[in-house]
Amino acid sequence: MYDAPNLETRVTQTNTKITARGVQVFYGEKQALQDVNVDILDNTVTAFIGPSGCGKSTFLRCLNRMNDTIASARVEGEILLDGENIYDKRVDPVQLRAKVGMVFQKPNPFPKSIYDNVAYGPKIHGLTRSKAELDQIVEESLRKAALWKEVKDRLTEAGTGLSGGQQQRLCIARAIATAPEVLLMDEPCSALDPIATAQVEELIDELRASFSVVIVTHSMQQAARVSQKTAFFHLGNLVEYGDTSHIFTNPSDPRTESYITGRIG
């Protein structure tokens, strides 16, 4: 007799990693984000898209409290990581940023060796007890960042001596060395050539197995290639959020449609 497969086991489980509720951001008197509500999933790439100045980077920076470093910035509302409010007074922003790592637009390796760039985070967070353990973390992080083969014989050389694409993968290795749970990427390919961009995009897809990845991008093609979920921002509002395939083929809001068809941007 035919047994119906158990639906429960066939559905891929994707849990909420970050919950934003009523998030508003001000720079001085100026409001940059209004009432943003969204659930960001684990093991998923989420793309933030929208015209310049719509608040994508501002919202990304809310997710690991990078806005704390901007004197005029004020964040209201609630952001929960695994149910815990990251803006709670008891949360140490430095510890938080080890859990919610960030990769910036321009590759920014430290003026240190390739090895030390990756070893820095685990060292300051006391994640290892021995040199052997640290060596292992450095190797694993460089492997995950698809850079190990290219640099394994030159670990003592300066990180700044690598090509732009390699530097960006080094920055990704540095971000994942502290075993983060979420990886935030602010236009990580904008300074890269098409080959390096393709490598980083492939890497982003692999990283999703281990992390929740959030990427700000100006390229709709890139959002369509790398993400499963897309959030469209416009004038400080999160206008639409959903499956990338849906947003790009059948958006619900006319503003999203105008943007993806190139009428606003």
Ligand SMILES: Nc1ncnc2c1ncn2[C@@H]1O[C@H](COP(=O)(O)OP(=O)(O)OP(=O)(O)O)[C@@H](O)[C@H]1O
């Ligand atoms: N440090 C800051 N101080 C004051 N205003 C800021 C600051 N950073 C951003 N803003 C303002 O907040 C609004 C949103 O900016 P944000 O950089 O988040 O947009 P964005 O969508 O990421 O833009 P882009 O695609 O051009 O990078 C803009 O009006 C911008 O001028």
